[in-house]
Amino acid sequence: MATALPLADGKPNLDYELVLDCVHCGLCTASCPTYVETGNEADSPRGRIYLMRQVIDGALKLDETVKGHLDLCLNCRACETACPSGVQYGKLIEPFRVHMEEKEPGRSAANLNxxxxxxLFRIFPSRLRTRLALAPARLAQISGLDWLVESLGLTKLLPPSLRRMKAMLPKLKPHYGSLPEVLPAEGKRRARVGLFLGCVADALYPGTQLNTARVLQKNGVEVWIPRAQQCCGALHYHSAMEPQARELAAKNCEIFGFGTGMPDDLDAIVTNAAGCGAMLKDYAHMMHGHPAEEAAVRFNSKVRDISEFLYDLGPVKPTHPLNITATYHDACHLRHAQQIQKQPRSLLELIPGMKLVPLGESELCCGAAGSYNLTQPEMAGKLGDRKAENIRATGAKAVFIGNVGCLMQIARHLKSVVPDVWCAHPVDALWASYSGEMPDELKV
Ligand code: SF4
Ligand code: SF4
Structure with missing residues (x-):
């Protein structure tokens, strides 16, 4: 791996050696969702690395065309998985976006009203605020008012941006409130973990958070859920708002006990949201030069996705059958950013009665990608439709997805193609099989 050679003032704060790692072989292009859709070399990983290098070298002006190609990137990092030369694309595009933001403050959010x-930046980074903001929508859905408004076509009266956000909402179930701060292990304790809830995941899919805790307990794990935990910072970091992301990271290190310098007794920090997990695993890199860097390195070493943690622990076998054909979508932040592929599939394969069938283009981004849905709605829509069509082609009655953003995007696009497919997190299926409590979607 290249050593850090930061560029001179006025240039992006990235390691130029990383740019040179790309040998322009083009083996990554077929895995890049934007290239697959547009066929334009400048929308491919190779093309974007070339553009960034040309700008750094002063051979190309950072004009609107160049920015447009870089903005269209989903930061899904499928190119990293495909690249035989080990190019760390994420470590190029993210600092380069920060550089674009520094040159033109506010540009990354300019497409947003x-x-x-x-x-995005005031409500979603807080679990409580997100939950409160969703309360009217939850009430409208549960009371049937939402259905009435839709049937009468009244949603057309909403401003387009609000209509788009409303369309992204999944079916909201009642929120359980707050989970206890400590949940004991069932039987002999095998491990003790801190559970990182995530903000949007907690507000939109509270049942999945509950199921994550129950699955851990069932596997002999004591679960600690620090109340004061903060947003992981991903929304800020991916929108080139690095100082805010670093502040949140420093707080999380402190809250999970890594800021004190005391030896910790946590076996892992577990999350079920791939987007949060990828960000938490990047804290050491993001916090470089920050006073909390050492704490971030320790924190970083403990982060595990729920599927990764259970797989390594050796899962207790689920017993109740789920007699369905199901498929699995690889969330980019799991498959590409964390290289987690076999673990969730192996867990699902433990469930008796379930037939897991492969999904075509499983590794291709669904178009969710954080706020991409709002900033690049056209490309996000095309990729969402493509994913829904691939799922329909499997004939599966359930699709499992390890990330909240993908869950929302896929459920929304499946609605018009195959509306009765159960979209859920693998822990939802595991809990159903452990407990025998079938989710509403599987009740006939
Ligand atoms: S990023 Fe990797 S796969 Fe893509 S062109 Fe460069 S070296 Fe080849
Ligand atoms: S991160 Fe994704 S969208 Fe961006 S260049 Fe790589 S494969 Fe393409």
Whole structure:
């Protein structure tokens, strides 16, 4: 791996050696969703690395065309998985985006209107605020008012941005409130973990959070859920708002006990949201030069996705059959950013009665990619439709997905293609099989 050679002032704060790792072989292009859709070399990983290098070398102006190709990147990192030369694309595009933001403050959020900016950066990074903001929508859905409004076509009266955000909402179930701070292991204790809830995941899919805790307990794991935990910072970091992301990271290190310098007794920090997990695993890199860097390195070493943790622990075998054909979508932040592929599939394969069938283009981004849905709605829509069509072609009655953003995007696009497919997290299926409590979607 290349050593850090930061560029001179006025240039992006990235390691130029990483740019040179790309040998322009093009083996990554077929895995790049934007290239697959547009066929334009400048929308491929190779093309984007070339553009960034040309700008750094001063051979190309950072004009609107160049920015457009870089903005269209989903940061899904499928190119990293495909690249035989080990190019660390994420470590290029993210600092380069920060550089673009520094040169033109506010540009990364310029495609968003005031309401979207408020939701993304003020509401979503707080579990409580997100939950409160969703309360009217939850009430409208549960009471049937939402259905009435839709049937009468009244949603057309909403401003387009609000209509788009409303369309992204999944079916909301009642929220359980707050989980206890400590949940004991069932039987002999095999491990003790801190559970990282995530903000949007907790507000939109509370049942999945509950199921994650129950599955861990069932596997002999004591679960500690620090109340004060903060947003992971991914929304900020991927929108080139690095200082805010670093502040959140420093707080999380402190809250999970890594800021004190005391030896910790946690076996892992577990999350079920791939987007949060990828960000948490990147804390050491993101916090470089920050006073909390050492704490971030220790924190970083403990982070595990729930599927990774259970697989390594040796899962207790689920017993109740789920007699369905199901498939699995690889969330980019799991498959590409964390290289987690076999673990969730292996867990699902333990469930009696379930037939797991492969999904075509499983590794291709569904178009969710954080706020991409709002900033690049056209490309996000094309990729969402493509994913829904691939799922329909499997004939599966359930699709399992390890990330909240993908869950929302896929459920939304499946609605018009095969609306009765159960979209859920693998822990939802595991808990159903452990407990015998079938989810509503599987009740006939
Ligand atoms: S990123 Fe990797 S796969 Fe793509 S062109 Fe460069 S070296 Fe080849
Ligand atoms: S991160 Fe994804 S969208 Fe961006 S260049 Fe790589 S494969 Fe293409």
């Amino acid at each position: 005031a309401l979207q900016r408020f939701m």
